[in-house]
Every structure is written in structure tokens, then in C-alpha cells.
Amino acid sequence: MSEIRARVSLKVGQNSDIDAEIISFTGFDKDNEHVAMVFKQADLNQDVPLVRVHSECLTGDVFHSSRCDCGEQLDESINVMAEQGGIILYMRQEGRGIGLYNKIDAYVLQSQGLNTYQANNHLGFEDDQRSFEHAFAMLDALDIQRIKLLTNNPRKARALATHVEVTKVVNTQVHLKDDNANYLAAKQEHGKHNIKLEP
Numbered sequence: 001m002s003e004i005r006a007r008v009s010l011k012v013g014q015n016s017d018i019d020a021e022i023i024s025f026t027g028f029d030k031d032n033e034h035v036a037m038v039f040k041q042a043d044l045n046q047d048v049p050l051v052r053v054h055s056e057c058l059t060g061d062v063f064h065s066s067r068c069d070c071g072e073q074l075d076e077s078i079n080v081m082a083e084q085g086g087i088i089l090y091m092r093q094e095g096r097g098i099g100l101y102n103k104i105d106a107y108v109l110q111s112q113g114l115n116t117y118q119a120n121n122h123l124g125f126e127d128d129q130r131s132f133e134h135a136f137a138m139l140d141a142l143d144i145q146r147i148k149l150l151t152n153n154p155r156k157a158r159a160l161a162t163h164v165e166v167t168k169v170v171n172t173q174v175h176l177k178d179d180n181a182n183y184l185a186a187k188q189e190h191g192k193h194n195i196k197l198e199p
């Protein structure tokens, strides 16, 4: 069981001008320092808050790497929640749970022609190593039982629905760039993500 450990106000976003609160939790070890970023006190003020369960992607979130769409999805979430309120659960599950160095190994294999899921399998991992137990614990700590979920991933929506009521699944935009077309296509075809790519 996790509880709120600390809650601190800050401003975030491209221009550091969006009011938010960052929340840390008890019960997680050093490798799992997940945080919640709360906009407009949505956990306290909204009946059914918009929630994004965002998996860490150092290359995308911090460096806006051309290889994926994570940074753009995160920026979109922040901007939407600045308007509507909402909660980002920022999960330290880099590389869909395989870690940063393994993800970079997977990138090497992708440069040799494997897709993102094949590369994971080649390294001895499942397609997706993430579990949602920690996200559940964070929602419990925030006392949230009903959410609107911001995702394109139906597996994530199904997983969350085993623990809270998902009243609506809201898709993110499609952030197509020169280098991430194959990545998005693999998510669409293999991961069944709800992404509409131009033919």
C-alpha cells in the first residue's frame, strides 16, 4: 500500500508557466520513484479526472528523440491538462519496462531491421514488460476510483479498467515524424494501438 509522501507546487511546461503539483509516494523503492503531476488539483476537485499513465522515455521525454512520440505525447498531456485539469502518473518504466540500456540495445537491433517488438523478443523480453500494479497503488493513494484515460493503447485501458472505472478513453494525437513512422506502424499493427496513419 502506498500513501502520499509529499505534495509540492511548481510550474511546468515549455515556458515553466503552467501551475501543477508534484506528488511522491511511500512504498516504492529507489528504482521505482514514480510521481504524479497534478493539474488544477484534479484529484481533489474533479469527479472523473483525466489521467495519463505515462511510461518514462528519457530519449523522447527529455531529448525529444526522432525515434518515438513519447515527448510529444507528454507535452500534449501537459497542455491539455493545463486547460482541463488532470493527472499524469509518470511511471519509471523506461523502455516498456526493460530499462534504458536495454532499450538502446533494442534500438541497435531496430537499426538492423527488426521492429520494436521483435527487438524486445530478440533480447529475451516480452513485447511489453510493464505491469500496472504501481499505477494502481498511486491511484489508491490519491483516492481516485473513476478516470478518463488518455492513451492510444487498448491494453493499457483494459489493465486500468481492472482496478478503476474507466468512463472514457481519450486518444492522444498522432505525432508522426520523419523517423518514427515504423515505430508508430508497429504500435498500430502489432500493439493494436488506436493510431490512424495516413495510407
Ligand SMILES: Nc1nc2c(ncn2[C@@H]2O[C@H](COP(=O)(O)OP(=O)(O)OP(=O)(O)O)[C@@H](O)[C@H]2O)c(=O)[nH]1
Pocket (backbone or CB within 6 Å): 053, 054, 055, 056, 057, 058, 068, 070, 073, 093, 094, 095, 096, 097, 098, 103, 106, 107, 110, 116, 120, 150, 151, 152, 153, 156, 172, 187, 193
Ligand atoms: N523496448 C522498447 N521500448 C520503447 C521503444 N521505443 C519507446 N519505448 C518505450 O515505450 C514506452 C512508451 O510506450 P508506447 O508503446 O510508446 O506507448 P504506450 O504507453 O503503450 O501507449 P500510449 O498511452 O498511447 O502512449 C516508454 O517507456 C518508452 O521508453 C523501443 O523501441 N523499445
Ligand SMILES: [Zn+2]
Pocket (backbone or CB within 6 Å): 057, 059, 060, 061, 068, 069, 070, 071
Ligand atoms: Zn519514447
